[in-house]
Amino acid sequence: ELKVEQNPLFLSMQEGKNYTIYCNYSTTSDRLYWYRQDPGKSLESLFVLLSNGAVKQEGRLMASLDTKARLSTLHITAAVHDLSATYFCAVDLNQFYFGTGTSLTVIP
Amino acid sequence: EAEVAQSPRYKITEKSQAVAFWCDPISGHATLYWYRQILGQGPELLVQFQDESVVDDSQLPKDRFSAERLKGVDSTLKIQPAELGDSAMYLCASSSRHRRAFFGQGTRLTVV
Numbered sequence: 001e002l003k004v005e006q007n008p009l010f011l012s013m014q015e016g017k018n019y020t021i022y023c024n025y026s027t028t029s030d031r032l033y034w035y036r037q038d039p040g041k042s043l044e045s046l047f048v049l050l051s052n053g054a055v056k057q058e059g060r061l062m063a064s065l066d067t068k069a070r071l072s073t074l075h076i077t078a079a080v081h082d083l084s085a086t087y088f089c090a091v092d093l094n095q096f097y098f099g100t101g102t103s104l105t106v107i108p
Numbered sequence: 109e110a111e112v113a114q115s116p117r118y119k120i121t122e123k124s125q126a127v128a129f130w131c132d133p134i135s136g137h138a139t140l141y142w143y144r145q146i147l148g149q150g151p152e153l154l155v156q157f158q159d160e161s162v163v164d165d166s167q168l169p170k171d172r173f174s175a176e177r178l179k180g181v182d183s184t185l186k187i188q189p190a191e192l193g194d195s196a197m198y199l200c201a202s203s204s205r206h207r208r209a210f211f212g213q214g215t216r217l218t219v220v
Contacts, residue, residue, distance in 0.1 A: 004150075031207065042199060043151070043211040088150055092207060095164055096141070098150030 006099040021102045023072040023089035031092035036085045079106045110134040112212035120218045126188035129215045133202030143199040190219045
């Protein structure tokens with residue numbers, strides 16, 4: 001059974017700081033997605049990573065995929081309060097297997 | 109921008125009653141998913157359709173849950189009878205052959 005683990009589960013960071021969220025998965029896949037979820041809301045697609053070495057950036061967020069290490073990272077640069085949300089990675093193996101989620105709180 | 113439509117947004121039902129959720133995927137998306145998300149956890153797949161056919165329903169509690177997508181477009185998820193443990197957010201998503209999934213706003217179910 002595929003396991004998708006994220007760490008940390010909870011992250012509290014100050015505005016302006018940098019941090020990285022990690023997503024490890026237990027079987028081979030070259031398709032990985034990052035989603036954002038605000039409290040009580042649905043999931044918003046952030047990034048689609050479709051090959052080893054893929055890197056995507058949007059604003060203060062940058063995602064990368066290392067399929068050999070079975071690792072994806074979501075890097076936050078100079079955090080702002082609006083980034084507070086829960087972030088999920090999801091591995092595509094004919095269905096989407098979601099990670100445990102990382103709850104991010106950015107403190108002014 | 110095209111969206112996945114779900115209704116209702118919120119549903120409160122008594123234990124042992126029947127409840128149904130509806131989903132209209134983005135036009136042209138052949139794949140439709142129903143996920144259940146318990147508070148504080150990631151979504152878990154209940155059922156996946158490719159057009160009108162079920163691709164994966166291995167995690168669907170078939171004694172009480174049913175799902176259909178009769179014409180390969182919109183879909184209905186039903187629970188009968190509802191149990192307290194069914195309280196969760198039910199999310200519908202759709203994707204094209206390129207497989208980027210887009211999610212609807214979800215239905216938050218509370219069973220009392």
